[in-house]
Amino acid sequence: MVDFHCHLDLYPDHAGAIARRERDRVFTLTMTTTPKAFPRNKELTDRTTYVRAALGLHPQLVADRARELTLWKDYLPSTRYIGEVGLDAGRQYYRSFDEQKRVFGDILAACAEARDKILSVHSVRCAKVVLDMIDARLPVGTGRVVLHWFTGSASEARRAAEMGCYFSINAAMLRNERSAALVATLPRDRILTETDGPFTDGVSGNDGPADVRPARDGLAKLLGTGREEMDGILTGNLREVLS
Numbered sequence: 001m002v003d004f005h006c007h008l009d010l011y012p013d014h015a016g017a018i019a020r021r022e023r024d025r026v027f028t029l030t031m032t033t034t035p036k037a038f039p040r041n042k043e044l045t046d047r048t049t050y051v052r053a054a055l056g057l058h059p060q061l062v063a064d065r066a067r068e069l070t071l072w073k074d075y076l077p078s079t080r081y082i083g084e085v086g087l088d089a090g091r092q093y094y095r096s097f098d099e100q101k102r103v104f105g106d107i108l109a110a111c112a113e114a115r116d117k118i119l120s121v122h123s124v125r126c127a128k129v130v131l132d133m134i135d136a137r138l139p140v141g142t143g144r145v146v147l148h149w150f151t152g153s154a155s156e157a158r159r160a161a162e163m164g165c166y167f168s169i170n171a172a173m174l175r176n177e178r179s180a181a182l183v184a185t186l187p188r189d190r191i192l193t194e195t196d197g198p199f200t201d202g203v204s205g206n207d208g209p210a211d212v213r214p215a216r217d218g219l220a221k222l223l224g225t226g227r228e229e230m231d232g233i234l235t236g237n238l239r240e241v242l243s
């Protein structure tokens, strides 16, 4: 199973959550929200087979943490995985939107220069701006983007797919009628599953397979595949993203 976007370091037992994901062979990309959290995440996942830690600077924290961009750049050479990064134009964060754009622009440019990074990207209420920035700063072939919890329009999703982006889908998206309708239009070779735990309902962090299964089962139902067929699709897509 695949959980391409979660926050294991925000669960009470961080090390235990990693150990259980490893035991149950759930391929897990665990985010950090600030670069300061990265070294501990990196240390705990240095010798794991299924769990990887991503280096992030969450757009919702940019207002307070923009200065940590220097630290983010210091850690960049030590990982292939970047996240959570992106933009959030929600009312609560809109005041920092210009600063978010500056930080995300720098992050994209640094990833393009470093090459071969895999990014998990947040794009709340600003899919167009996020895609414009990726288009301008991370040329095709210099990195891979996985759009996390994408809520843009169908035409924006089409544009993202044409740009080579992947989409990580969680169970909450599939429970939402509008969002599920959008997911149904995505190319099957671009979908992955995620939990975004602990920020989604019904995700305990204690049982990786149980946490990811609703997204996998929901996708199988929505797209009319069997569960095993869906596992094959997701594993194949994971292999492509990591290749």
Ligand code: MN
Binding pocket: 005, 006, 007, 031, 084, 196, 199
């Ligand atoms: Mn997240």
